[in-house]
Amino acid sequence: MGTAARRAAEAEAGAAALPAPRAREQAVARRSPWTRGPGFWGYVFISPWLIGFLLFTLGPMLISLYLSFCRYDLHTLTWVGAKNYEVLLTRDPLFWKSLGNTALYVLFAVPLGLTGSLLIAILLNQKVRGMPWFRTLFYLPSLVPAVASALVWVWVFHPDAGLLNHGLSRLGIQGPQWLQDPRTALPALILMSLWGVGGGRMIIFLAGLQGISDELYEAASLDGARGWASFRHVTLPMLSPTIFFNLVLGIIGSFQVFTSAYVMTGGGPNNATLLYVLYLYNNAFRFFKMGKASAMAWVLFLILLVFTIIQFKNASRWVYYEGGEKE
Amino acid sequence: MATAQAEKRAERGGGAVPRSVVPRPARRTPRRAHPERWVTVLALLLISVGFVLPFVWMLSTSLKTLDRTMEMPPRFLPDPVVPQNYLTVLQNPKLNFPLLTRNTLIVAVLSVVGTTLSSAIVAYGFAKIRFRGNGTLFGVLLATMMIPFPVIMVPLFGIFRWLGEHTPVPFLGTLTPLWLPAFFGSAFNIFLLRQFFLTIPAELSEAAQVDGCSDWGIFRRIVLPLARPALAVVALFTFMGSWNDFMGPLVFVQDPSQYTLALGLQTFQSQHGGTEWNLLMAASLLVILPVIVLFFMAQKTFIQGIATTGLK
Numbered sequence: 101m102g103t104a105a106r107r108a109a110e111a112e113a114g115a116a117a118l119p120a121p122r123a124r125e126q127a128v129a130r131r132s133p134w135t136r137g138p139g140f141w142g143y144v145f146i147s148p149w150l151i152g153f154l155l156f157t158l159g160p161m162l163i164s165l166y167l168s169f170c171r172y173d174l175h176t177l178t179w180v181g182a183k184n185y186e187v188l189l190t191r192d193p194l195f196w197k198s199l200g201n202t203a204l205y206v207l208f209a210v211p212l213g214l215t216g217s218l219l220i221a222i223l224l225n226q227k228v229r230g231m232p233w234f235r236t237l238f239y240l241p242s243l244v245p246a247v248a249s250a251l252v253w254v255w256v257f258h259p260d261a262g263l264l265n266h267g268l269s270r271l272g273i274q275g276p277q278w279l280q281d282p283r284t285a286l287p288a289l290i291l292m293s294l295w296g297v298g299g300g301r302m303i304i305f306l307a308g309l310q311g312i313s314d315e316l317y318e319a320a321s322l323d324g325a326r327g328w329a330s331f332r333h334v335t336l337p338m339l340s341p342t343i344f345f346n347l348v349l350g351i352i353g354s355f356q357v358f359t360s361a362y363v364m365t366g367g368g369p370n371n372a373t374l375l376y377v378l379y380l381y382n383n384a385f386r387f388f389k390m391g392k393a394s395a396m397a398w399v400l401f402l403i404l405l406v407f408t409i410i411q412f413k414n415a416s417r418w419v420y421y422e423g424g425e426k427e
Numbered sequence: 428m429a430t431a432q433a434e435k436r437a438e439r440g441g442g443a444v445p446r447s448v449v450p451r452p453a454r455r456t457p458r459r460a461h462p463e464r465w466v467t468v469l470a471l472l473l474i475s476v477g478f479v480l481p482f483v484w485m486l487s488t489s490l491k492t493l494d495r496t497m498e499m500p501p502r503f504l505p506d507p508v509v510p511q512n513y514l515t516v517l518q519n520p521k522l523n524f525p526l527l528t529r530n531t532l533i534v535a536v537l538s539v540v541g542t543t544l545s546s547a548i549v550a551y552g553f554a555k556i557r558f559r560g561n562g563t564l565f566g567v568l569l570a571t572m573m574i575p576f577p578v579i580m581v582p583l584f585g586i587f588r589w590l591g592e593h594t595p596v597p598f599l600g601t602l603t604p605l606w607l608p609a610f611f612g613s614a615f616n617i618f619l620l621r622q623f624f625l626t627i628p629a630e631l632s633e634a635a636q637v638d639g640c641s642d643w644g645i646f647r648r649i650v651l652p653l654a655r656p657a658l659a660v661v662a663l664f665t666f667m668g669s670w671n672d673f674m675g676p677l678v679f680v681q682d683p684s685q686y687t688l689a690l691g692l693q694t695f696q697s698q699h700g701g702t703e704w705n706l707l708m709a710a711s712l713l714v715i716l717p718v719i720v721l722f723f724m725a726q727k728t729f730i731q732g733i734a735t736t737g738l739k
Contacts (some may be wrong), residue, residue: 106685110676117515139557139558139559139561140558141556141642142551142552142556142558142561143547143552143553145551145552145553145556145642145646146549146552146553146564148545148548148549148610148611148612149545149546149549149568149611149612149614149617150564151611152545152608152610152611152612153567153568153611155570155573155611156579156583156608156611157571157579159582159586160579160582160583160586161578161579161582163582163585163586164578164579164581164582167581167582167585174585174588220474223467223470223471223474224471226463226464226467228464228467228468228471229468230605234471234475235727235730236723237475237478237479238474238475238478239722239730240478240482240719241478241481241482243667243715243718243719243722244715244718245670245671245688245689245692245714245715245718246672246673246689247673247689247693247714248670248689248692248693248711248714248715249481251692251693251696251708251711252481252484252485252708253481254696255484255485255488255704255707255708256481256484258704259500260497260499260719261496261497261498261499261704263480263484263501266500266501269500291517295478295481298478300733303730303734304733304734306734307733308534312557320633334723352573352575355575356575356576356577358577358674359673359674360691361462362669362677363673363693363696372633377577379676380577381577381678384580384581384584385584386679390581390585393581394581394582397578397579397580397581398578399573400575400577400578401575401578404573404575405573408573424653427529
């Protein structure tokens with residue numbers, strides 16, 4: 101998944117989860133005395149983004165919407181109406197296959213990743229000796245460029261000479277063919293994604309944990325809450341905004357996983373790892389079905405939009421905001 | 428909760444990063460060891476092994492001879508040790524490491540300069556200047572962060588193709604599409620910097636205003652110097668993102684002479700991957716190394732930067 105896109109998603113989720121106090125923003129604006137004219141200089145300052153937004157975001161989005169109703173192979177462009185969508189939804193088994201694979205990937209990689217990073221953050225928060233050392237160590241894998249980590253894991257998953265099957269054979273287990281077997285290829289990609297649980301998400305959890313005041317734990321322990329009870333009734337509620345943030349961006353990110361599938365399996369074997377964005381990419385840049393690819397892009401965009409909206413709607417049920425004020 | 432809290436904290440400290448959230452080195456464990464603490468350390472050690480093993484495996488393979496890589500059972504200590512693998516990789520004409528590094532650096536440096544500069548300018552506009560539509564446009568900016576690259580890559584490809592055909596500047600097949608958008612600011616970085624600029628006291632700019640300083644002057648002489656830590660975070664993240672980017676180069680770059688490291692590495696693998704694992708691992712390590720060195724040099728900035736994104 102694109103780092104930039106993921107980071108953007110992270111920030112978006114964060115920003116939206118914690119809406120900037122508008123009143124304050126206006127107060128700042130009111131205080132500033134250098135407003136002459138109708139904020140002319142304001143537009144001048146934001147113009148780079150404004151132009152970039154039109155050229156590289158809004159423009160492409162609209163073009164993409166238009167293309168999704170056309171047949172376009174980079175040479176000829178013909179309007180075909182909703183045919184691309186119709187083909188995708190009714191006559192393209194690979195579309196559903198890729199969507200299903202991606203759904204499975206998201207369904208397992210996101211909860212496992214969240215639990216893993218939370219677990220590591222909790223362990224690191226126990227005031228043990230050498231914490232910064234451990235933190236660095238857990239963080240390192242997430243620094244590795246996606247292509248490089250994909251290559252390393254192809255080698256780790258190698259059925260004969262790979263590290264993983266060697267370890268399994270030491271335990272008396274005959275390891276599977278991993279990436280060569282349609283049944284284990286997707287689980288292998290999910291397993292590999294867990295190498296990155298010590299990255300940004302874990303650091304954000306750790307910061308969240310350290311933001312919980314000791315007084316709460318003391319109060320809870322006076323009430324007799326220890327261990328699990330204290331985790332369940334203090335840590336989890338206090339951490340829920342952070343969990344929410346990581347969940348939203350985790351889902352957005354996992355829907356876009358591309359590099360590992362492209363490099364490690366190319367979508368195989370037997371399309372077992374054909375993830376959504378990989379199929380989109382293939383349609384666009386291998387089969388040059390730009391119209392169909394654009395339709396897929398819009399379907400993806402709508403899926404992410406719906407998911408994000410649902411999560412925000414549900415958030416008030418389980419996300420606890422300290423002070424209770426949430427606009 | 429977090430917004431208000433973090434902002435309050437930042438206001439008090441006046442710094443980009445609320446100090447209190449940044450993981451500090453743990454206090455020394457008391458002499459009388461808790462049993463739970465031992466369990467924690469043991470768990471941490473066990474998990475670390477899992478995290479480190481792929482690195483060790485990579486290093487070990489990169490130092491083996493080709494036939495030893497397929498040895499059963501595999502050994503962690505290469506015998507004989509072949510550091511020449513690294514030279515072989517560096518001098519391999521098919522991989523052309525110096526060229527790949529040069530291309531990657533061009534894209535990374537231009538992206539860093541472009542994003543940092545333009546995002547700071549835009550962030551200043553959003554944070555410090557009152558104009559009609561400020562709030563709405565900022566909302567639009569936040570919303571754009573949800574749009575994934577795969578959604579717009581097809582039309583972007585088309586746009587760059589069109590631009591290349593209708594202007595004297597070639598776009599596709601050059602590195603330009605990879606860094607040009609950076610000069611128009613990136614939503615994430617604008618957001619990050621705006622939050623930081625809001626914490627700079629208005630009195631400072633007001634004083635400068637009285638002395639006849641323009642907005643540009645305030646931005647140049649007051650805000651930018653104060654924002655150095657935040658700018659460092661933006662620059663670092665952008666560099667890493669650009670160095671690691673795979674999909675961008677895959678879509679926009681066509682000529683092997685313009686390949687970046689990530690793309691070159693993947694091509695090398697698809698051509699020889701099934702066989703020469705020692706060379707492939709050496710090449711991977713060479714691509715990873717600069718990022719890890721950079722991380723160690725700027726670890727504090729990194730961790731603080733990430734911790735802040737989660738809280739604001």
